[in-house]
Amino acid sequence: MALVAVGQLTSTASMAHNLRQCQVLVTKAVRAGARVLFLPEAADYIAASSEETVALVKPASESEFVLGLREEARRFSLAIHVGVHEPGLLDARKVRNTVLWIDESGDIAQRYQKIHLFDVDIKGGPVLKESNSVEPGSQILPPFDTSLGKVASAICFDLRFPEISIALRRQGADIITFPSAFTVPTGKAHWETLLRARAIETQSYVIAAAQVGKHNEKRVSYGHSMIVDPWGVVLADLGDQNTEPEIATAEIDHELLSRIRREVPLARRTDIYPEV
Numbered sequence: 001m002a003l004v005a006v007g008q009l010t011s012t013a014s015m016a017h018n019l020r021q022c023q024v025l026v027t028k029a030v031r032a033g034a035r036v037l038f039l040p041e042a043a044d045y046i047a048a049s050s051e052e053t054v055a056l057v058k059p060a061s062e063s064e065f066v067l068g069l070r071e072e073a074r075r076f077s078l079a080i081h082v083g084v085h086e087p088g089l090l091d092a093r094k095v096r097n098t099v100l101w102i103d104e105s106g107d108i109a110q111r112y113q114k115i116h117l118f119d120v121d122i123k124g125g126p127v128l129k130e131s132n133s134v135e136p137g138s139q140i141l142p143p144f145d146t147s148l149g150k151v152a153s154a155i156c157f158d159l160r161f162p163e164i165s166i167a168l169r170r171q172g173a174d175i176i177t178f179p180s181a182f183t184v185p186t187g188k189a190h191w192e193t194l195l196r197a198r199a200i201e202t203q204s205y206v207i208a209a210a211q212v213g214k215h216n217e218k219r220v221s222y223g224h225s226m227i228v229d230p231w232g233v234v235l236a237d238l239g240d241q242n243t244e245p246e247i248a249t250a251e252i253d254h255e256l257l258s259r260i261r262r263e264v265p266l267a268r269r270t271d272i273y274p275e276v
């Protein structure tokens, strides 16, 4: 068994402020005895416009936010999974929406770049065009070995595309993570259902750290950071509290993973539909 923590915060456009909030989450995770801390999408900053998103970006090697978290990871031998922005690779006027696995030595060991971008225009709800400022990723990151087992990363809106989760499971994932910043209306309608569906259909743990509360005059996030077990049981839910950065923890149980996969084998009929 291994204890993991999800951390919930309200990132603003100030990287220094957001780093301090994440340092509080690190302290709480270490006190709780967690082996890994999962932080939300865009933990480094949430800006009020596409222009500001692009203006604030720094390479990980120069980002006070990333360097600060790497230092925390090393100091406490705590692995940290965190969503950040990085400069575009193909288009310098855009950023990448990435998640980093910072290992117990403080090194960036894995990186995934969000492949599905959130371009929506919901009547009476949010209008967001992520592709204005973000360059989409073009590959799935194969699940990687950690002290928790095989971890797989996807980001926020990727949650709505079951193919990526099914592919990650086929590639060996035990835990699928969705660092997120869900909007309030879509969160209310879909968040828990989607997370539980991904956990049930992949028979894997789903860990989803989420942004919460008001980031600026235009953006509010739903919160409800969750840990779901491979049977679909919600082990932790941080709700919409945002008075201070908060964590929730749960145990990763490999016996439960093997038992569920053994008891209910999901043998796919790839002779009838394509394998993903």
Ligand SMILES: O=C(O)CNC(=O)[C@H](CS)NC(=O)CCC(=O)C(=O)O
Residues within 6 Å of the ligand: 041, 042, 045, 046, 047, 053, 097, 117, 118, 128, 130, 156, 157, 160, 180, 181, 182, 183, 186, 187
């Ligand atoms: O803007 C940033 O800097 C960080 N990125 C985000 O917050 C992204 C793009 S706007 N949010 C989502 O994908 C929400 C998805 C969602 O709410 C849903 O699928 O319903």
